[in-house]
Amino acid sequence: MKIIVMRHGEAAHEAGxxxxxxxxxxxRKQSIRMAEWVAEQLPRIDRVLVSPFLRAQQTWEAIQACLPAPAQIEDVHDLVPYGRSEVVTDYLRALDDEYVLIISHLPLVGYIVNDLCANAVPPMFVTSGMAGVTLVDGKGRLDWLEGPHTVR
Known part of the structure; x- marks a missing residue:
């Protein structure tokens, strides 16, 4: 399974x-830039898992036109900033999908990568940042970590 873990785009600080x-x-612009970059690596998307928070939902809305149309889209309440990464990673390990995109928040995105990849220190994600993970037999490998400032 190929998993793309994405942190939502930059969000405003003023909200109730x-x-x-x-x-x-x-x-929005940085998220689109990242989606255009990663689209070259994705022949398809089987499932998108998105946090219910507005900034994550808006990130998905902004990037979906740049990516292959997913077979399934799920709002996942465990993808909130302080959600439990093991719940997410157990769910991923149970899927039969080949390509999955996750849109979530700090610090959870780093913990998800750490839980999937035993030897990876939880990476710091910039806003709109993405990590590519290959998951085989329940064990993950961090393939790359990129942000809008590092992709061309």
Whole structure:
């Protein structure tokens, strides 16, 4: 399985609640840039798992036109900033999908990579940053970690 773990794009700080923080224009543009870059590596997407928080939902809305149409899209309540990574990684290990995209938050995105890849230190993700993980027989390998400032 190929898993793309993405942190949402840059979000505004002014909101009544954390889950209602919207993407900024910069966050939208950087997320699209990353989606255009990663699309070259994805012949298809079997499943998209998205946090229910507004900024993650808006990240998905911004990038979906750049990517292959997914077979399934799921709002996953465990993908919130302080969700339990083991719940997410157990779910991933149970899937039969070949290509999965996850859109979530710090610190969870780093913990997901760490839980999947035993030898990986939880990476720091910039906004709109992505990590590519290959999962074989339940064991993950971190293939790459990129952000809008590192892709061409």
């Amino acid at each position: 609640r954390d889950d209602l923080r919207p993407l900024t224009d910069k966050g």
